[in-house]
Structures are given as structure tokens and as C-alpha cells.
Amino acid sequence: MKARSQRPEEQHLTEQLGATGLRLTPQRQQVYDVLLQKRDHPTAEEVFMRAKKAMPEISHATVYNCLDALVKSGLARQVTVERGATRFCPNMTDHGHFHCRACGTIYDVGLPRELPFVSLPPGFAPECHEVTIHGLCGECARQK
């Protein structure tokens, strides 16, 4: 096929995926775009529906595959704050999540710099962490 010049973000995607032995495909690009466009921590199903608008033939299996590929390559995080569906988040900075139990919204919250706040048994190799606060967001707390 003919050589194609890449936009900078595409290049970043290609590199990150490549470093994990994965290819950049139109579907992976599309799924990543969906995550970037509306950073509301969509479920896999929501990602599927949004991606389907731009790419009607995309399938469930492919969306899961793409999401997993992005997670493996360090381009997105899996967020598990509740029973049922898993959510995804392209914000790779060190942050936690506030989950409102009334409206279900998930907010990114900052974390302090010093994160080795836990002492693990010797030999354990931590790779990443997830911090979730459950409660009521400002709006829901007021209405209660």
C-alpha cells in the first residue's frame, strides 16, 4: 500500500502499540478517538455504540480487543468502580476517581505526589494502582 504520513497523535499511537508488539489499526484508532472525545469514563458498551457511529461495521469483539490493546500499551486504563460494566479512561496521569452513588458520575481527582503509600510484602511487584472514593457528588449531596 502507499506510504501514509501520520499526524503526531497517530504516530504516538503507533509507537505505544508497537512497543507492545501490537499494530495500529483503523479500529484501534477509532476506539482511542472515542475515549479522547468524551472523557466521561464510558463503559465498553458505550464505547462500542459511539465507535459504531463513525464505523458502523465495528463489532463488540473488536471493541474489547481494541480496549485491551490500548490498556496493554499504556494508552488507557480500565476503571472498575461498580458492579456490572467496566469503564475506560484515557487519562494516564496519576489520578483517582470519585464515584457518586446517586447519579453514577465518575470524576477524576488528583492524588498526592507520594504514592508509595502502601508497604507490600517483599518480592511483590506493583505495576499500577487504582484509587476510588465512593460517596455523593456536590449536586447530589445538596439534593438529599
Place this chain on the structure above:
Amino acid sequence: MKARSQRPEEQHLTEQLGATGLRLTPQRQQVYDVLLQKRDHPTAEEVFMRAKKAMPEISHATVYNCLDALVKSGLARQVTVERGATRFCPNMTDHGHFHCRACGTIYDVGLPRELPFVSLPPGFAPECHEVTIHGLCGECARQK
């Protein structure tokens, strides 16, 4: 029916549930016992199967109901570390979880005293938090 004297733990259960407007039933007691007997963070399905041994007629719906009742009353926590099944934990002390991505085991890990380590937007009302570290446990890290 005839008045029944309660063991201390039963009394505690009754009180905690009662404070949330819930009753102590044999099924809730059984589910709670299951959680206490083997603190390996079982999934709802695992709780169901273990409870079924002692109480063969117990149903799925009831196990979910009981687990939710225990969580609402502050007797157990829901633990969501991975895609798929939700897990449960009767350890109500402030602690986090280490999740080994190789063997799947979940270890309780201590957290430092100072936990309001996150600054939330004004008006937000936090109720509880969940800290999960993902990585490889000692054994799996060695084998790799």
C-alpha cells in the same frame, strides 16, 4: 415464636442490620458466616456455592440480597478489582488490596493512617474508598 438468646456475634449482626432498617435472617447470617470463614475475597457466585452447602435451598437472588444488606449495614465491602465478577470482603478495617494479575489472588494490604489524601471539590461527601494495587505477587514475580 419463642424468644431466642443470641450469641454475641449474632447480636452484633442484629444491631448493625437493624440500624439500617434490615432484619437478621438465617440466610443473612449464613452468608456472613461464609465471608468470615474463608477470607479469600470470594465472588458472589462463590459465596452462593459455599452457602448452599450449609443451606441447600438458598437462591442466587437471596445471596445477592444478603450481600447487599451486609454492605449497606457496614458489615462487608464490595471489592471490584477486575472485569467480571464482584468480590466481597468482611474486613472493615481500613485497608487496600493487592491484585496479582497472574494468579488472581487478592491480598489485603495496610494503608497509612492519613487517608484523606485526596482533595475533593467543595460539597462532595465521601463515604468510603477503595485502593487497589495491580501487579505480580511474590510467587508469580519469581516464576516469571
Place this chain on the structure above:
DNA sequence: CTAGGTGCAAAAGGTTTGCGGTTAA
């Protein structure tokens, strides 16, 4: 008497799998 709780069975929702076909390296 009534609200809360249970068991059953079915439905709903989320995720994975198997397979034939396609495409990039």
C-alpha cells in the same frame, strides 16, 4: 395486617470464544 424477605425461574446485561476471511509486515 403489612412490609420485608425468600425461592424460583426467566430475563437482561456484560464479556468471551470460535471460526472463516482479510490485511499488514
Place this chain on the structure above:
DNA sequence: TTAACCGCAAACCTTTTGCACCTAG
């Protein structure tokens, strides 16, 4: 050419729901 990836559809697993019955308060 070959390994990686895709779409489709079915399978699988987890969780919820509706309903009839029961029981504690």
C-alpha cells in the same frame, strides 16, 4: 507467506427482575 486482526454470532457468565408464598413485627 504468515501472523495479527477483523466481523459475526453464539456461548457463557454475572446480575437483576417478577411473582407467589411466607413470616416477623
